[in-house]
Amino acid sequence: MTTLQVQTGHGDTVVLDRYGSGPAVVFIAGAGPYRAIDEETTQTAQALAERGFTTTVHDRVGRGESVASGDITLERELAAVAAVVEAAGGGPAVLVGHSSGCSIALAAAARGVPAAGLVLWEAPLEEQSELPAVRSWVANVTDRLDAGDLAGAAAEYMRDMPAEFREGLADMPFHDRFIAQAPAYRADGESLVWAASGPLGDLLGRAVPVLAVFGEQTFPGMPEAAARVAREVPGAVSEVLAGAWHSWDVPAAVDRFAAFARAV
Structure with a gap:
């Protein structure tokens, strides 16, 4: 390697x-x-x-x-x-x-x-x-990022994931890093809008x-x-x-x- x-x-x-x-x-x-x-x-x-x-x-x-x-x-x-x-x-x-x-x-x-x-x-x-629903969801994520609400942006990004998945993630030792890297989810959202x-x-x-x-x-x-x-x-x-x-x-x-x- x-x-x-x-x-x-x-x-x-x-x-x-x-x-x-x-x-x-x-x-x-x-x-x-x-x-x-x-x-x-x-x-x-x-x-x-x-x-x-x-x-x-x-x-x-x-x-x-x-x-x-x-x-x-x-x-x-x-x-x-x-x-x-x-x-x-x-x-x-x-x-x-x-x-x-x-x-x-x-x-x-x-x-x-x-x-x-x-x-x-x-x-x-x-x-x-x-497409309209995807755009609305991504706009909600982006609005939270623009407001500096990283936890809110991450939660909004994962809102459609099963509840047990989201709850399990919250207990992981790297959960804080997931929140800190929320600004990177902007690119994912843009790509999903493009794909739709x-x-x-x-x-x-x-x-x-x-x-x-x-x-x-x-x-x-x-x-x-x-x-x-x-x-x-x-x-x-x-x-x-x-x-x-x-x-x-x-x-x-x-x-x-x-x-x-x-x-x-």
Whole structure:
């Protein structure tokens, strides 16, 4: 493993762990995780590296060791993805998004980041008909951020998660860091609004192999979101994979992600 600091086109410093050698697989976390607590992604990246891939796991802008200030916009996040892909070998890379990291992966590919393919694990994508509701929700999060109410912004961002999930998070030792990094959720919100703003194939604007995956046990809406990806992106595939409650089973994910990355 090599830990690197890379500079983005927006001047942010992003910290990443790089493993192995070979075709690139770049993991993009969702709204909460960062390297120090994301053992599932790290284990998957390490196992893929053992199978002949270069893999990266990075702290997104404003999270973990990727310290940032100011408004953390989607543009800054996409610049970070581009910098990480460059650090992984310059691309094209398979982008593996988790949760709202999926909409960021989609947006990165749409903006020209060299993507060989996209793996979207439990993408929380609403139908186009829900765009007004998504915009209203994101505006509520943004209003709280602008007012300096980080706890309120984090709570609003997670309002649709099951109550037991939110209650369990409050008891975690890293809960305070989740609140402190709430300004970074602005980029996630922007990406989800973008993803609801039109047919995904039109938004993507290019031919990219896409695998939309959800776990055997999952939250409401995840299978439907994967079906939307398969319906709207030419050639995209929706599959169920071993996993539960927004987390994939590492051995199953390694097998499927490796097969996808070799095929693109």
